[in-house]
Structures are given as C-alpha cells and as structure tokens.
Amino acid sequence: MRFDYHTRYRQGFALLRHPSDWLAYGLLAVVLLALPFFASTYLIGELGYVLILCIAAMGLMALTGFTGQVSLGHASFVAIGAYAHAWLLAQGVPFVLALPLAGVISAEAGLVVGIPAIRVSGLYLAMVTLAFSIVVEQVIGMWRGVTGGFMGMLVETPRIFGVSVGAPKYFYYVCLFVAVLVLLALANLMRSGIGRAFTGVRDSEAAAYALGIEVKRVKVGAFGLSAGITGLAGALMAHHIGYLTPDAFTLLLSLDLVLMVVIGGMGSLRGAILGAVLISFLPKGVALLKSALPDAMARQSGLEIFVAGLVLALFVLFEPMGLNGRWLKLRALFESFPLYRRDTFRRQKTYMKSERSR
Amino acid sequence: MSSALELFAQLTVNGIAVGAIYALVALGIVLIHKATEVLNFAHGDLLVLSAFSAWALIEGAGLPFWLVLPIVALGIGVVSYGIDAVIVRRIAGQPQFAGVMLTIALAFMLRGLVMMGFGTDSQSYDTPWSGQSTTVLGVTIADLSLVIMGVVFVIAALLWVFFRKTRLGVAMQAASQNQLAAHLNGVRVKRLNSLVWALAGVTAAIAGMFLAPVTLVDTALWLITLKALAAIVLGGFGSLPGAVLGGVLIGLIEQYAGVYLPDGFKDIAAYLVLIAVLILKPNGLLGDAHGRRV
Numbered sequence: 226m227r228f229d230y231h232t233r234y235r236q237g238f239a240l241l242r243h244p245s246d247w248l249a250y251g252l253l254a255v256v257l258l259a260l261p262f263f264a265s266t267y268l269i270g271e272l273g274y275v276l277i278l279c280i281a282a283m284g285l286m287a288l289t290g291f292t293g294q295v296s297l298g299h300a301s302f303v304a305i306g307a308y309a310h311a312w313l314l315a316q317g318v319p320f321v322l323a324l325p326l327a328g329v330i331s332a333e334a335g336l337v338v339g340i341p342a343i344r345v346s347g348l349y350l351a352m353v354t355l356a357f358s359i360v361v362e363q364v365i366g367m368w369r370g371v372t373g374g375f376m377g378m379l380v381e382t383p384r385i386f387g388v389s390v391g392a393p394k395y396f397y398y399v400c401l402f403v404a405v406l407v408l409l410a411l412a413n414l415m416r417s418g419i420g421r422a423f424t425g426v427r428d429s430e431a432a433a434y435a436l437g438i439e440v441k442r443v444k445v446g447a448f449g450l451s452a453g454i455t456g457l458a459g460a461l462m463a464h465h466i467g468y469l470t471p472d473a474f475t476l477l478l479s480l481d482l483v484l485m486v487v488i489g490g491m492g493s494l495r496g497a498i499l500g501a502v503l504i505s506f507l508p509k510g511v512a513l514l515k516s517a518l519p520d521a522m523a524r525q526s527g528l529e530i531f532v533a534g535l536v537l538a539l540f541v542l543f544e545p546m547g548l549n550g551r552w553l554k555l556r557a558l559f560e561s562f563p564l565y566r567r568d569t570f571r572r573q574k575t576y577m578k579s580e581r582s583r
Numbered sequence: 584m585s586s587a588l589e590l591f592a593q594l595t596v597n598g599i600a601v602g603a604i605y606a607l608v609a610l611g612i613v614l615i616h617k618a619t620e621v622l623n624f625a626h627g628d629l630l631v632l633s634a635f636s637a638w639a640l641i642e643g644a645g646l647p648f649w650l651v652l653p654i655v656a657l658g659i660g661v662v663s664y665g666i667d668a669v670i671v672r673r674i675a676g677q678p679q680f681a682g683v684m685l686t687i688a689l690a691f692m693l694r695g696l697v698m699m700g701f702g703t704d705s706q707s708y709d710t711p712w713s714g715q716s717t718t719v720l721g722v723t724i725a726d727l728s729l730v731i732m733g734v735v736f737v738i739a740a741l742l743w744v745f746f747r748k749t750r751l752g753v754a755m756q757a758a759s760q761n762q763l764a765a766h767l768n769g770v771r772v773k774r775l776n777s778l779v780w781a782l783a784g785v786t787a788a789i790a791g792m793f794l795a796p797v798t799l800v801d802t803a804l805w806l807i808t809l810k811a812l813a814a815i816v817l818g819g820f821g822s823l824p825g826a827v828l829g830g831v832l833i834g835l836i837e838q839y840a841g842v843y844l845p846d847g848f849k850d851i852a853a854y855l856v857l858i859a860v861l862i863l864k865p866n867g868l869l870g871d872a873h874g875r876r877v
Binding site: 352487526 | 673694816
C-alpha cells in the first residue's frame with residue numbers, strides 16, 4: 226500500500242505527486258517524442274490526427290465535464306477554427322500567428338453562443354448548440370467569398386519561420402506541442418480559482434452563486450474557453466484534411482466529440498484523452514473485426530456505427546464514470562492490493578428526480 | 584385569384600402537410616419525455632426502421648399497404664416497449680444527460696442494424712394514393728398529403744381522448760406528473776413507462792410509413808428528429824397540443840422561407856426558430872411556465 230504523507234504545503238498542489246507518476250509520464254513523453262523515428266509515415270499521420278482529436282475533446286471536456294454545460298454542436302467550433310485558420314493563412318498571416326488567432330476567433334464565436342447559455346440549461350442548451358452547428362454548416366456552405374462554399378477551400382502548407390512542417394513527421398510534433406500546452410494550461414486552470422468556480426457551477430449553481438461566484442460570467446467564460454481550444458484543434462485539423470469542405474464538420478463530428486468525453490469519463494482530462502484515443506481507433510478495430518467475419522457480413526457498412534453505439538450504451542449503463550473511472554478503480558486495486566474493497570466505488574441507489582422544474 | 588395569393592395558398596397547404604408529419608414525430612418524442620424525462624434521440628431511427636420494414640413487406644413480400652400498416656405499427660411498438668423495458672429503464676435516476684447519451688447510442692445501434700439488414704440504398708414504395716391529386720380553388724394537393732393530414736388529425740384526437748377518458752391514460756398522466764405519488768397509489772409506473780414507449784413507437788412507425796413515400800426510404804430520414812425538436816420547442820416543451828401546433832408552424836415556416844427568403848434559408852429556418860424561441864421565450868407557445876426551484 227501507498228500512503229500520502231505531505232511534508233510541505235505545496236505538495237498538495239503538485240500535478241505529479243509521486244516518483245512513480247514522474248516515471249510513468251516521463252516514459253510516455255519519451256515514447257511520444259521518439260515515435261516518429263520508428264513508426265511508418267501513415268501511422269504518424271494518424272497519430273497526429275488522434276492528438277488533434279485529443280485537443281478538441283479536452284476543449285469539450287472543459288465545458289461539459291468541468292462546467293456541466295452540454296454541447297451537441299462542438300463541430301461548429303472546429304469548423305470555425307479551421308476556416309478562420311485557412312483564411313488567415315491565405316491572407317498571408319504566418320502560421321505561428323494564425324493558429325492562436327484562429328483560436329481567438331473561435332472563442333469569440335463561443336462567447337456569442339455562450340450568452341444564450343445564461344438563459345437555458347440542460348437539454349435546452351444541448352438543442353441550442355445542435356441548432357447552432359447546423360446553421361454554421363449551412364452558412365459556411367453559402368458564404369462562398371470566404372469559405373469557398375460547398376466547393377471547398379485549399380489549405381496552405383504550414384510553415385514555421387519559413388520552414389515547411391507539412392510532412393506528417395513534423396506536423397506530428399506541432400500537434401504534440403499544442404496538445405501538451407493545452408493539457409498543462411487546463412490542468413493548471415482547474416487547480417485555480419477559475420477552475421474551482423467551473424466545478425462549483427457544475428455541481429450546484431445555487432451554492433456557487435451563494436458563495437459569490439458570478440455564475441453567468443463563469444458559464445459564458447467556460448463557453449469561450451472551450452470554443453477557443455476546440456478552434457485550435459480545428460486549425461490543426463485544417464492541415465490534416467488539407468482541403469476544407471462543410472461536410473467535414475457535420476453533426477457526426479459533434480457526436481463523436483461528445484462520445485469521446487462521455488466514454489472517457491466526465492470531469493477529467495485523462496478521460497478526454499483516453500476517450501479520444503479509443504474513439505479514433507474504434508473504426509480501425511472494426512475493420513480488423515470485419516476481416517475476421519464471413520464475407521457477406523464484412524461488406525455491410527453499418528457495423529462501424531453499430532459498434533460505436535454499442536460501446537457508448539455499455540459505458541452509459543455499466544461504467545458511467547467512463548474509462549477514467551475504470552482507471553481509478555484499477556489503480557485503487559493495485560495501491561491497496563490485499564485490502565481493496567469493491568464497495569468503495571459502489572453507486573448509490575437513486576430514485577428518479579425530476580429535472581423538469583430546475 | 585391572383586397568382587401571388589395562389590402561391591401563398593399552395594405554400595400554406597404544403598406547409599401544413601409537411602408540418603403534420605413533424606407534428607406526429609414531435610408527439611412521439613413529447614410522449615416519452617413527459618413520461619420518463621428522457622429526450623429520445625432514437626425516435627427518428629425507429630421511424631427509419633419502420634420505413635424500411637414497410638418497404639420490405641410491400642415491395643419484397645408484395646403485401647398491400649393496408650395490411651402492412653398495422654403489422655409494422657405493432658412491430659415497432661413491441662420493439663419500442665422492449666427498448667424501454669430492457670435498456671432505458673436501467674438509467675432511471677441518473678442525470679438527464681445519461682438519457683440523452685443512451686438514446687443517441689440506441690440511435691446509432693438502430694441505424695447500424697438497419698444499414699446491415701436492409702442495405703444503404705434509397706428505396707421507395709407506393710401507397711394507394713401515390714401520384715393522385717385533388718384541386719380545390721386552384722390549389723393542387725396531393726392525395727397522400729390529404730391522407731397524412733387526416734391521419735395525424737385522427738391520431739391527435741385519439742390521443743386526446745385516450746389521456747382524458749381512459750383509465751390507462753389518466754394513470755399515465757399521473758405517473759408523468761409525479762412518479763412516486765403515482766406508484767404509492769398503485770400505478771405500475773415501470774410498466775406504464777414502457778407502454779408509453781410502445782405508444783410513441785407506434786406513432787413513429789405511422790409517421791415513418793407515411794413520410795417514406797413522400798420522400799424516399801433512406802437512413803437520412805432520422806434527421807426529422809431535429810425538425811421535430813424545433814417543433815417541440817416552439818410549441819412549448821412537454822405540451823402535446825403544443826407539439827402539434829409547433830409541428831404545423833415549423834412546416835409552414837419552412838415552406839414560406841423557401842420562397843420568400845433568400846436561397847439557403849429553407850434548410851436552416853427551423854433551427855433559427857429553435858434558437859430564437861429558446862432565447863426569447865423558453866416556454867414556447869403553449870408550454871406552462873415553471874418557476875425556478877433551488
């Protein structure tokens with residue numbers, strides 16, 4: 226068993242609390258940094274995409290997992306980030322400047338959507354964001370002057386100080402850098418007063434309000450932050466896709482992002498990353514599964530979506546805390562090995578509580 | 584009659600015909616939401632399943648439409664009952680978001696099953712009224728649209744009678760208002776909720792079978808769920824008459840937007856209405872105002 230004895234005040238805030246954490250994350254960092262030297266170009270490209278999805282999932286987690294605001298339309302912010310970035314590049318803005326600017330533009334769009342978030346909550350907010358993303362998709366299609374409409378828009382090769390980083394190997398490092406930056410920023414933010422305010426608003430608006438938290442400002446701010454991070458992911462995704470069309474950012478992408486957050490486990494950055502990794506490798510897993518099936522079944526096209534639904538349903542029913550919850554349970558099992566009690570994580574029985582008149 | 588007025592009348596009739604379908608889908612979603620507080624995102628996929636089943640029975644097995652209608656409606660009702668009894672019932676007591684996620688998961692699974700079972704190609708089938716139309720005062724109406732309007736009107740009336748006059752309907756109302764109190768009064772809440780799901784499934788099946796001949800039998804039909812959401816919000820969340828009114832209004836707005844507004848507005852009009860209503864008048868047209876409880 227391992228016991229937490231803090232001998233200094235600041236130990237309580239440390240991101241990595243144990244030498245074993247340092248070892249584990251250090252190893253992970255080394256593996257991630259060294260991968261491009263060993264893996265194939267295709268695999269590196271795919272991993273870069275997974276990292277982009279991790280960023281987007283962390284963005285959504287900041288909103289849904291930490292602040293409790295459901296968004297079913299985050300693909301719209303990915304789209305806004307992607308198009309803003311591509312447009313800025315086309316205007317001659319350098320990559321290092323266009324990337325954060327795309328995030329800022331997306332964040333402002335998020336603020337615009339966040340303002341109705343003050344008035345509506347729960348299901349209603351989910352529907353507003355859903356409708357918003359459909360409207361954005363159409364607007365992008367119609368606004369030919371800037372976005373190229375349904376014909377699409379070519380994204381220029383990314384260059385950092387004149388050096389092209391378009392090759393998957395280099396672009397992977399760009400994605401890794403941004404992902405780590407976002408991860409550290411969010412992890413630190415969640416330990417600060419602002420992050421605590423987010424969690425407070427999620428758990429009880431009334432209590433948060435009574436404690437002097439400006440609930441409205443926190444909600445809108447969380448929307449802006451989340452949209453900004455998702456916009457960054459969109460800007461990187463623009464390079465991954467290479468040619469932007471509105472149908473790259475449909476409802477399905479929004480639902481995929483929500484899937485990542487829910488399957489990963491609400492309210493944890495580790496969950497967002499685990500969820501993004503699982504969801505992006507799910508189609509590959511299904512493809513493997515298909516090769517094992519008889520030919521007639523393998524040619525059917527509905528299997529991917531069926532498996533995605535099945536995985537989601539199983540998680541909602543049997544592991545509502547997601548992959549992160551499973552991870553915590555495993556860790557508790559190992560840390561307290563002979564003394565592990567399953568009831569530590571037993572869910573309390575709850576009765577139907579109406580959310581109708583909230 | 585001037586041509587502008589004629590156009591307007593034609594649009595109005597078309598709008599009501601489309602809106603009637605939205606209303607029927609919205610009714611099903613509101614039924615389930617009222618009873619179980621689950622917003623059923625899988626409703627549109629039940630509709631897709633019914634459309635494909637009807638196509639298989641009509642074009643494949645050669646059965647007449649009148650025979651297929653009750654078979655599919657009953658079948659989807661049973662499927663819907665099973666979905667609640669086996670799966671959705673388990674998450675009672677969890678936050679609303681869990682219900683949304685679970686029904687989205689069910690929607691994916693249903694869609695996947697339909698794609699695997701029936702293929703992904705668009706199909707079509709004929710009804711006894713396909714290709715015929717009636718002209719009244721210079722306005723041409725497809726007979727199928729007339730039948731749809733009639734069917735929706737009859738279903739709405741039947742539901743009204745059911746909830747007002749029958750023992751089962753009153754019990755359902757009681758359970759939807761306060762589950763614990765209803766349970767203590769001897770209402771079998773779990774079974775009733777599953778029955779509500781079955782009822783909603785039947786409305787979805789009927790909507791699907793009448794919508795498919797108008798458009799096509801296609802998995803994209805599930806998108807009608809989103810239009811129905813706009814209708815529900817416009818009518819007032821949780822109000823059955825509101826769902827019907829909202830459905831018809833959304834149908835009308837779409838038709839008018841297609842002609843009187845610039846290109847592209849027709850597709851997003853319903854969603855713009857949804858956003859505007861939620862921001863400006865969250866209780867909708869016929870919704871009852873709820874106080875905010877801490």
